[in-house]
Amino acid sequence: MKALELKNLYDDFRDGKTIQAYAKRIAADAKKLKRPINIMEVCGGHTHTIMKFGLPQLLPETINFIHGPGCPVCIMPKERIDHAYLLAMQPEVILVTLGDMIKVPGSRGSLQDARAKGADVRFVYSPMECIAIAQAHPDKKIIFFAIGFETTTPMSAVLIDQVIALNIPNILFHINHVTVPEVMVELIDSRDVHVDSYNNQIDAFLGPSHVSVISGSKIYEKFPKAYGRPVVVTGFEPVDAMEGISMIVKQFIEERCELEIQYKRVVSYEGNLKAQALIEKYFEKVSLFRWRGLGNVPDSGLKLREAFDAYNAEVIYRDILPIAQIEDHQLCICGDILRGIAKPPECTIFGTACRPNSPVGSCMVSSEGACSAYYKYGNLL
């Protein structure tokens, strides 16, 4: 076998002909399906890939996608976005976060709005940039507003590690990390209770790519075993997605229900143990974390362990951070979309009052949000 080149890791997993070949195979296999199947892709990156590469245009009607809530910005409840806003407006604070977060509107406005009002809000490409900012501004409090699933959590942990090791006195954390398996359970359970027809039943999951790199595929064991839903952990290039879908269809026609890994080049059963240890060192589960549109998903949120209260912005600024829950705009159906019960075009304000440059709900703001993906890529479906 010839040697692997970097180019192969991109081109070969995006090759048009391979995508078409899988489309043909899936179409042939799908003929043997006993009924239509609904596949939920949990991760926002997958929604993006599916929509951007027009994969639904290549698949038979018997295969339907239910878009999952795997967009860490989309699921932030308004009251927590307000936390970010209020912290940013403190004169001694520099609020630092990752990209998309600055555009999401809370009830007072977005971080972008706060910035236009004079707040010091910065987005960084890597959490470690906080250190340079803190050293350049010793008189300021740098608050890192941490978001993301298991993929980004270990990076926050490394930052905390370094802040402690280097004795940096002016970095604090506001933690909004969430985990994936718990919300997958919530989505299955809530359907089993509320929805009768299997129009909306989740039949299988396309497992997230990079959450799984960190956590290992072991976290999905219970889905085939206890819930009867196959999980195929899939990469996010279009060929990966097509192969993953093909593997799910095969499971159905062969009457199997298993946990499989399509993304073998980076995902293993165990995952990245060092990253997991770092997460364990600094974070613990919090029983109450409200997901926008989904309500409380038990044990899905993370918070800093008590030993690190000195670094916890939620503790230190407790007095100014509101805890009342804030509901979404009446016409916004982000909640239903995050549950996969509705698709973006079904929303009455999709594309009209709610657009990327004037978003009402967070699904439209974040580039991984379902609404944003549909707005950008979905009109020809």
Place this chain on the structure above:
Amino acid sequence: MTKTVTLAHGNGGEENSELISKIFYKHFANEILQKSEDSAIIEQGRLAMSTDSFTVSPLFFSGGDIGKLAICGTCNDLAMMGAKPKYLTCSVIIEEGFETRELEKIVRSMKKELAINGAIVVSGDTKVVPKGAVDKLFINTTGIGEVAYQGISSHHLQEGMRILVSRDVGSHGATIFSAREGIALESDLQTDCASLYPEVKALIDSGIEIIALRDATRGGVSAVLNEWANASSVCIEIEEERIPVQESVQGICEMLGFEAMDLANEGTFVLAVPKCDEVRALEVLKQTHQSAESIGRVSMVYEGKVVLKSSWGTKRFLDLPTGELLPRIC
């Protein structure tokens, strides 16, 4: 319209168009302005006139600086209407404390670029403002040119015409992003910033019919194609795999989650010609840049829209970029 102006309003995309039409065009309305071409055609088609302000940061980047940009920017706007740049003005607003040595470096850059265009600066203005009132240096240039080829307009596209790009896309935007603090990327990437009149002249001299011409600045090639589709009420269909992109630009786009078609260019233009002139036009373009390509055609399938066709049979709309360009997390 939002109550206050936001950064997105300066992005060259949707919000920018909205700001311009709802405030400026509303009050300044006249026939010439409403055409909103790259430069205004005045004096019964004999002259072209254009203005532009330059606020780029950092001031010096790989392959150029704000001075070179200031001359190229305005001269290219004239060239895009088929006009030979002749007279420019140069107004600067300088922040207190700015190094005079750097200022001279920038002005020398401008001189070099003027020579390439065959133009001269005939009038100018200099203002110095207190520290913090501007970000180091802002330059405005206004130019007048002599129209050498009449009739170039974004309103004249018709079914069957072909769309070409003069070289690989996105290098300016990618270079600027990689030079910004905090992203700390190193590459051999360079801006494409260049004066376009020599290439335009070559096209004029070749005898092909030039339907439309536009340099793909803010908003990238996406913005140009959308403006054309809109202005002429046609559909522009692009073959995605034919769009030329340099590997390093692709690398930056991958890292930050951008699309090369949305990134700004300062020396790349889009050209529309009748089908019969496609081959000759490409030949002429390739004399300057091997990476020039014919990327699509005009049709009537979805009026006013740009369609991107993938090599595996799927299609999607390529819309005007919106919002401030932010690196994707996911």
Place this chain on the structure above:
Amino acid sequence: MCLSIPSRVVNVSEDRTMCRVDTMGVQRDANLMMMAEESIEVGDYVLLHIGFVMNKIDEAEALASIETYREILELMDEEERRQAILDDDHCENR
């Protein structure tokens, strides 16, 4: 959170906390603190995410996947050829 890119390691720092990676001609520094000691070497392919090396890419698995795709393409070509011959046999124009 998925935007992660394959890159190649071109340099590792002495204390092994940082490395330099190359993605299609663009180079940047990446943090190695999420990776077990001694696990990353120059020439390795790694997955990069928000400035960190998240995991090493298993070359053998990557090549195996690419081989699978090659086979599926060959199969499709073979089927198309057979179909083309069939279509030809049934051509009404002769």
